[in-house]
Amino acid sequence: MNISSREIRIVRRFKASPPEVFEALISSDAVGELPLPAGIYQSSRAEARKGSSFIFTDHQNEVVNTGWFLELDYPRLIVYSLSSEGRVIIEIAPAKNMSEVALTHVQVRSDRASRIEQGWLETIRRLEQELARSDYDIEESKRT
Numbered sequence: 001m002n003i004s005s006r007e008i009r010i011v012r013r014f015k016a017s018p019p020e021v022f023e024a025l026i027s028s029d030a031v032g033e034l035p036l037p038a039g040i041y042q043s044s045r046a047e048a049r050k051g052s053s054f055i056f057t058d059h060q061n062e063v064v065n066t067g068w069f070l071e072l073d074y075p076r077l078i079v080y081s082l083s084s085e086g087r088v089i090i091e092i093a094p095a096k097n098m099s100e101v102a103l104t105h106v107q108v109r110s111d112r113a114s115r116i117e118q119g120w121l122e123t124i125r126r127l128e129q130e131l132a133r134s135d136y137d138i139e140e141s142k143r144t
Contacts, residue, residue: 005086008105008117012124016131018092021099022075024130025090048072085109085116101127 014021026048053068070087071079078090086107093100103124108116 004110005107006110006113008108008113008120009102010117010120010124011100011102012128013095013098013100014128014131015098017075018094018099019075020131021092021101021127022078024127025078026072085112 016024048069050069050072053066055066065085066083067080069078069080071077076092078092079087081087086105089102089104089106091102091104093102101124103120105116105120
């Protein structure tokens with residue numbers, strides 16, 4: 001059986017600088033440590049650096065996916081792979097005193113795309129809430 005795949009792309013603007021968005025996306029205090037579809041949790045956290053890995057679990061603590069950081073380009077780009085569901089590319093660009101975030105999840109199985117897209121929309125909502133209530137010390141946490 002040949003299952004087709006598709007791409008999910010969500011673009012949003014946030015009232016935060018690109019460094020603030022980047023830090024919120026990878027901060028352990030932010031949206032579940034990495035942006036993931038709602039209902040999936042990160043149970044093993046590696047340092048956010050190229051080549052490091054992590055494990056995702058569901059609400060019953062069962063492993064549902066593993067992943068690896070492929071690129072981290074502070075404060076513009078986060079790319080990581082998911083063993084069962086393609087690759088996630090998060091681009092962050094300045095946009096008139098704001099940041100524009102383009103989240104692209106490639107190679108998503110078509111039969112799972114709707115559920116995964118809804119999870120990403122929930123994740124974006126959580127990111128917006130996190131950015132609204134938090135101040136990130138960009139100088140202290142600046143990535144190299």
